Amino acid sequence: MSFFDRQIPVLGDICQEKLKNSRVFVGGAGGLGCIVCELLVRSGVGKLYIADFDVISESNIHRQLLYTTHDIGKQKNLTAKEKLDSIGFNCQVEILGKIDEDFLLPDVDVIVDCFDNKDSKNLLSRLAFKNNIYFVHAGVSGYFGQISTLKDKKLEDVFSFGDQENYILPYTVGVVGSIQAMEVVKIICSLKPNLLDKILCIDLLNYSFDTIILN
Incomplete structure (x- = not known):
C-alpha cells in the first residue's frame, strides 16, 4: 500500500513522480x-518552503486550519512546520522568515502567494518575475476570491489592491486555497487547462465562477 493509492489512478505515475521531485x-x-501547505504535503510534494514571520492570534483560529487555541502566541512558521511534519509524509518542510527585495529565492518550481497584504504580494511577485518562476496568486475577501497564475507578468501590472479592511470567511478560504493548491499541482504536472494568464473569480454568495483571460 502507498500513501497515494487513491490519487495515482487520477493523476498518474508520472505526475506523482514529478510531485515527489518538486x-x-x-x-x-x-x-x-494553511490550506495550500497541508494539501501540497498530502499530495506528495517533495520540498516545501514556508515564509512567514507572524504569530498566531485568537482571530486567526477560525480559518487557519493548521492551528488551534493552544497555539496562540506561537510563531506561525514554526507551528506550521510542526503540524505538517506530524502528517508523516516524506516532505521536507523548511521555514523562512521575512523576505525583502534582496531575498535570494531557493531553487523552486512554483511560488505560491498566500500573503494577506498587497506589499508582500507585490514583493513576492517581483521576485518570481525576476527569477522566471511560475507565480500562483490568490486573494480572498468575504464571499469572494480570485486565483491566477503568472510567469511573464508582475502582479502589480495586473491587479490593483486597495487598503480596505479584509473580512474573511473560512469557507471562502477553504475553496480558494484548495483551487490554488490544485493549480500548483497542474503547473508541476503540466496538466491543462490551468490558470496561466487567466483570473478565476469566485463568488460563493451566488455560487458563480467566472474566468477572465488576460491580454
Whole structure:
C-alpha cells in the first residue's frame, strides 16, 4: 500500500513522480497558506518552503486550519512546520522568515502567494518575475476570491489592491486555497487547462465562477 493509492489512478505515475521531485515556495502561513501547505504535503510534494514571520492570534483560529487555541502566541512558521511534519509524509518542510527585495529565492518550481497584504504580494511577485518562476496568486475577501497564475507578468501590472479592511470567511478560504493548491499541482504536472494568464473569480454568495483571460 502507498500513501497515494487513491490519487495515482487520477493523476498518474508520472505526475506523482514529478510531485515527489518538486520544490514549492509558499509565501504566508495564514488562512490560504494553511490550506495550500497541508494539501501540497498530502499530495506528495517533495520540498516545501514556508515564509512567514507572524504569530498566531485568537482571530486567526477560525480559518487557519493548521492551528488551534493552544497555539496562540506561537510563531506561525514554526507551528506550521510542526503540524505538517506530524502528517508523516516524506516532505521536507523548511521555514523562512521575512523576505525583502534582496531575498535570494531557493531553487523552486512554483511560488505560491498566500500573503494577506498587497506589499508582500507585490514583493513576492517581483521576485518570481525576476527569477522566471511560475507565480500562483490568490486573494480572498468575504464571499469572494480570485486565483491566477503568472510567469511573464508582475502582479502589480495586473491587479490593483486597495487598503480596505479584509473580512474573511473560512469557507471562502477553504475553496480558494484548495483551487490554488490544485493549480500548483497542474503547473508541476503540466496538466491543462490551468490558470496561466487567466483570473478565476469566485463568488460563493451566488455560487458563480467566472474566468477572465488576460491580454
